[in-house]
Amino acid sequence: MIGYLLRRGGTMIVTLAIISALVFFIIKLPPGDFLTNQISELRAQGESASVAKAEFLIKQYGLDLPVWQQYLVWIGAWPGPNGFSGLLEGDWGWSFEFDRPVTEVVGDALWLTLLINLVVVVFVHLVSIPIAIYSATRQYSVGDYVATFIGYIGLATPSFLLALVLLYYTNRWFGVSIGGLYDANYSGQPWSWPKISSLMSHLVVPTIVIGLGGTAAMIRRMRANLLDELGKQYFVTARAKGMTPVRALLKYPFRMSLNPFIADIGNLLPHLISGSVLVSLVLSLPTVGPILLSALKSQDQFLAGFILMFVAVLTVVGMLVSDLLLAWLDPRIRLSAR
Amino acid sequence: MNVPLLTVRDLSVEIATDTGTFRAVDGLNFTIPRGKTVAVVGESGSGKSVTAQAIMRILPKVARISSGSILFDDPADRHPPLDVAALDGTSERMRQVRGGRIAMIFQEPMTSLSPLHTVGDQVTEALKIHAKVDDAAAQARAVEVFERVGFPDPKRALVTYPFELSGGLRQRAMIAMALITRPALLVADEPTTALDVTTQAQILDLIRELQADTGMSVLLITHDLGVVANMADEVVVMYRGQVMESGERDEIFRRPRHAYLKALIQAVPRFAMEPGERLTPLRAVKTHATVGTRPATVSPPRNVLDVRSITKSYTLRSGWFSGKLREIRAVDDVSLSLRCGQTLGLVGESGCGKTTVSKMISRAIKPDSGQIHFDDGSGPRDVHRLDGSALTAYRRAVQFVFQDPFSSLNPRMTVYEILTEPLRIHNIGTSDERFARAKDLLDMVGLDRRSLRRYPHSFSGGQRQRLGIARALALEPQVLLCDEPVSALDVSVQAQVLNLLKDLQSALGLSYLFVSHNLAVVDYVADTIAVMCRGHIVEQASAAALFRNPAHPYTSALLAAVPYPDPERPLDFGKLRSGRFSNPAAWPEPYRLAEGDPGVMTDIAPDHRVRMMSTDLARAA
Numbered sequence: 001m002i003g004y005l006l007r008r009g010g011t012m013i014v015t016l017a018i019i020s021a022l023v024f025f026i027i028k029l030p031p032g033d034f035l036t037n038q039i040s041e042l043r044a045q046g047e048s049a050s051v052a053k054a055e056f057l058i059k060q061y062g063l064d065l066p067v068w069q070q071y072l073v074w075i076g077a078w079p080g081p082n083g084f085s086g087l088l089e090g091d092w093g094w095s096f097e098f099d100r101p102v103t104e105v106v107g108d109a110l111w112l113t114l115l116i117n118l119v120v121v122v123f124v125h126l127v128s129i130p131i132a133i134y135s136a137t138r139q140y141s142v143g144d145y146v147a148t149f150i151g152y153i154g155l156a157t158p159s160f161l162l163a164l165v166l167l168y169y170t171n172r173w174f175g176v177s178i179g180g181l182y183d184a185n186y187s188g189q190p191w192s193w194p195k196i197s198s199l200m201s202h203l204v205v206p207t208i209v210i211g212l213g214g215t216a217a218m219i220r221r222m223r224a225n226l227l228d229e230l231g232k233q234y235f236v237t238a239r240a241k242g243m244t245p246v247r248a249l250l251k252y253p254f255r256m257s258l259n260p261f262i263a264d265i266g267n268l269l270p271h272l273i274s275g276s277v278l279v280s281l282v283l284s285l286p287t288v289g290p291i292l293l294s295a296l297k298s299q300d301q302f303l304a305g306f307i308l309m310f311v312a313v314l315t316v317v318g319m320l321v322s323d324l325l326l327a328w329l330d331p332r333i334r335l336s337a338r
Numbered sequence: 339m340n341v342p343l344l345t346v347r348d349l350s351v352e353i354a355t356d357t358g359t360f361r362a363v364d365g366l367n368f369t370i371p372r373g374k375t376v377a378v379v380g381e382s383g384s385g386k387s388v389t390a391q392a393i394m395r396i397l398p399k400v401a402r403i404s405s406g407s408i409l410f411d412d413p414a415d416r417h418p419p420l421d422v423a424a425l426d427g428t429s430e431r432m433r434q435v436r437g438g439r440i441a442m443i444f445q446e447p448m449t450s451l452s453p454l455h456t457v458g459d460q461v462t463e464a465l466k467i468h469a470k471v472d473d474a475a476a477q478a479r480a481v482e483v484f485e486r487v488g489f490p491d492p493k494r495a496l497v498t499y500p501f502e503l504s505g506g507l508r509q510r511a512m513i514a515m516a517l518i519t520r521p522a523l524l525v526a527d528e529p530t531t532a533l534d535v536t537t538q539a540q541i542l543d544l545i546r547e548l549q550a551d552t553g554m555s556v557l558l559i560t561h562d563l564g565v566v567a568n569m570a571d572e573v574v575v576m577y578r579g580q581v582m583e584s585g586e587r588d589e590i591f592r593r594p595r596h597a598y599l600k601a602l603i604q605a606v607p608r609f610a611m612e613p614g615e616r617l618t619p620l621r622a623v624k625t626h627a628t629v630g631t632r633p634a635t636v637s638p639p640r641n642v643l644d645v646r647s648i649t650k651s652y653t654l655r656s657g658w659f660s661g662k663l664r665e666i667r668a669v670d671d672v673s674l675s676l677r678c679g680q681t682l683g684l685v686g687e688s689g690c691g692k693t694t695v696s697k698m699i700s701r702a703i704k705p706d707s708g709q710i711h712f713d714d715g716s717g718p719r720d721v722h723r724l725d726g727s728a729l730t731a732y733r734r735a736v737q738f739v740f741q742d743p744f745s746s747l748n749p750r751m752t753v754y755e756i757l758t759e760p761l762r763i764h765n766i767g768t769s770d771e772r773f774a775r776a777k778d779l780l781d782m783v784g785l786d787r788r789s790l791r792r793y794p795h796s797f798s799g800g801q802r803q804r805l806g807i808a809r810a811l812a813l814e815p816q817v818l819l820c821d822e823p824v825s826a827l828d829v830s831v832q833a834q835v836l837n838l839l840k841d842l843q844s845a846l847g848l849s850y851l852f853v854s855h856n857l858a859v860v861d862y863v864a865d866t867i868a869v870m871c872r873g874h875i876v877e878q879a880s881a882a883a884l885f886r887n888p889a890h891p892y893t894s895a896l897l898a899a900v901p902y903p904d905p906e907r908p909l910d911f912g913k914l915r916s917g918r919f920s921n922p923a924a925w926p927e928p929y930r931l932a933e934g935d936p937g938v939m940t941d942i943a944p945d946h947r948v949r950m951m952s953t954d955l956a957r958a959a
Contacts, residue, residue: 232449233444233446233449233450234449234450234451234452234453236396236444236450237444237450237451237452237512237515238452239396239436240394240396240436240437240441240442241436241437241441241463241464241467241515242433242434242435242436242437242438242464242467242468243433243437243463243467244428244433245428251452251455252452252454252455255454256452256454329454330453330454331453331454331456331499331501332453332454332499332501
């Protein structure tokens with residue numbers, strides 16, 4: 001077990017190193033960077049004072065170095081102008097666009113993103129699993145068809161469209177503005193109970209909007225998985241023992257049908273960040289998605305690089321978590337020879 | 339006390355299908371006396387399993403009991419008999435009966451247990467549903483039952499997962515699960531069909547013993563008349579949902595009255611059949627194997643396949659988290675030869691390496707050492723050194739017939755596509771020629787030419803197996819590797835397919851390697867037989883010699899374990915009880931093989947070779 005974790009840890013580090021290189025070089029692929037673009041713009045306007053500051057920043061962050069050296073400085077494996085100071089040392093870098101450290105730019109947004117998306121994940125599972133069980137056990141019943149129909153609508157509706165529709169109608173009918181994650185007057189305020197409750201009420205609509213597509217997809221997949229498992233012999237055995245149908249269902253076929261979803265956790269975590277960009281823009285939610293988008297557009301390299309690396313770490317860790325969970329849940333993986 | 343335990347009266351079960359309702363069980367009447375075993379015999383589709391499901395009230399959703407009653411007179415219950423058929427299938431009362439008073443075991447021990455839960459969990463659960471017991475008491479009872487059903491280490495069984503057990507032990511676990519509640523009736527649906535003969539004998543023995551211990555009744559559902567002759571007190575013969583004949587076992591076997599039962603008995607291969615005697619299938623199939631075949635040239639006898647001491651080992655990692663390696667010798671120094679135009683039978687229990695041998699012959703896997711020589715008349719050549727066009731020719735000359743006719747045909751391809759795919763792969767003929775060839779192939783295996791546009795699902799098991807044979811014949815091969823070709827089929831269909839294989843052989847001059855665990859079947863088709871155990875060939879002789887005087891203890895154990903469809907010749911359960919016959923270290927001298935001693939093949943008669951312990955070891959002993 002310990003040997004396995006060490007092996008996995010090793011491959012994770014290698015994977016992250018490769019991803020970081022890819023991320024950095026792809027961000028650097030377009031000609032120029034945020035500062036050189038800005039300098040040429042400033043020169044055109046004749047603002048020499050700002051130009052001096054920008055040139056100072058170029059020196060400060062070693063943007064005049066060759067790309068491979070910039071990369072090593074960024075991850076902290078090469079002494080930059082300020083010595084070793086990169087991701088490995090916990091220095092996330094400077095956002096040129098916001099003119100603040102990356103930590104401050106991302107800060108709250110990162111945690112709010114995680115929060116909103118975790119809520120979405122919980123919502124998706126809580127809603128879809130019971131519906132899927134209902135649909136699978138009563139295949140081809142009226143209820144099954146209704147659930148299937150709603151599911152297809154959920155799959156087919158673009159979430160940003162739904163967001164716009166809800167935005168308009170909640171405002172028109174209830175006079176509530178559902179944009180943002182809390183009332184505007186709480187922004188910049190320290191966390192307090194009223195602020196949290198405002199956050200809660202603002203979470204409802206984004207959760208439904210972001211989660212609807214996932215819920216529909218999950219109902220379909222869960223239903224199909226369950227239907228496969230319901231036909232298996234061990235479920236007949238369980239019923240032949242005299243178990244109540246509900247208990248037999250939950251203990252045997254349901255547990256078997258969970259496997260693919262646990263295997264999916266690794267994909268779920270990065271999706272938390274990138275999945276809700278459009279909705280966040282429409283509902284003006286302060287999540288990382290829009291920040292990443294603008295950082296990529298303006299070639300704000302440290303900010304974009306950090307967010308992408310964060311997603312990569314989440315992915316790799318998610319994969320490990322799902323593998324460990326699978327081994328824990330499924331003795332065949334844990335015990336049987338390959 | 340002569341009130342029957344279970345009385346089935348005018349029972350009808352209807353199954354809704356796309357083409358309307360169909361009566362799977364049609365006015366069925368029979369009784370199960372207390373403490374006795376009643377066997378329900380019939381082909382697949384005769385409604386015998388549906389009857390069992392109706393008694394348990396676990397019918398699939400599309401099926402419903404349309405009329406009749408199932409009266410269950412529980413000896414532990416003073417109330418008047420309970421009509422199971424009238425109860426709601428999911429009601430509290432029915433659930434008490436199901437699993438508690440009537441328990442069931444199934445055919446497939448591999449899939450009947452959940453792979454995610456320990457055997458202990460699944461067995462104790464059965465008890466906890468029906469009795470108010472705490473975990474400790476339930477586990478204690480489970481250990482008792484595990485011990486009774488013959489688990490080598492009953493305590494360990496509690497924390498063992500089903501996939502860690504052999505098929506026989508899984509079936510024992512199923513029996514433990516059924517019996518932990520001490521039911522009055524055990525419904526056994528084909529309990530031994532998926533098991534090896536020796537394991538089958540042990541499981542049957544166990545069911546008999548447990549019946550004697552507990553006085554329960556057994557409803558045994560099977561298509562194997564040999565099992566019936568050994569187990570049943572009374573027999574019910576079913577055909578198309580109706581009882582054809584029923585009565586005492588001896589009466590049924592001695593004086594079968596109904597034509598269907600007579601035919602069923604005729605269709606089973608027996609030992610000591612007259613040379614040239616044919617099985618009579620229930621529904622004979624005509625083949626026209628003369629169409630488009632090459633003339634059977636008379637040539638001097640030669641070995642079309644010569645296998646020279648091939649060996650194959652596998653290394654197993656014993657667990658996901660541990661790095662321990664184990665080496666398994668799947669095939670150890672196996673030599674075989676297949677005469678042109680003849681059949682070589684390869685017999686052994688599951689896991690003995692017989693399928694690995696056939697895979698090495700087909701070049702699906704490579705042996706670690708040894709050679710396989712193939713001779714198409716132009717001289718022997720090493721199969722694993724072939725390349726280019728010689729390899730393509732070899733691939734054409736050697737074809738496979740698989741065990742499972744359901745999974746070996748692609749359900750999304752029509753019969754025409756299935757039959758012509760080999761021709762397309764090898765780029766043979768124009769599409770018109772392929773079409774003609776496909777029609778010829780259907781003629782050869784006795785299927786209707788009009789079936790070309792149909793899909794496999796619309797054929798029965800026997801018809802599908804004939805399709806599999808037709809596909810194998812498409813490239814005009816010289817050798818067919820038949821891996822358990824009839825073990826998934828009913829006796830009636832089995833006779834049909836065996837006869838077809840024999841007819842094709844004489845018409846086309848084919849050579850067969852026939853892999854099977856069923857000795858009677860091998861006896862019927864094979865000219866020479868090799869018996870395999872733990873990767874070794876232990877005995878090799880002509881079919882007649884091997885069955886007349888088997889020399890090796892393993893061969894005799896296999897022979898002793900085959901149930902005869904004849905009450906006069908019961909199984910000698912006592913002899914089979916020890917269960918150590920597949921352990922080379924436990925064989926009596928001079929056959930004992932110590933750890934690491936491969937033994938040597940010794941001639942004991944012309945064309946009769948037996949593996950014995952190495953001579954130097956024998957001398958030392």
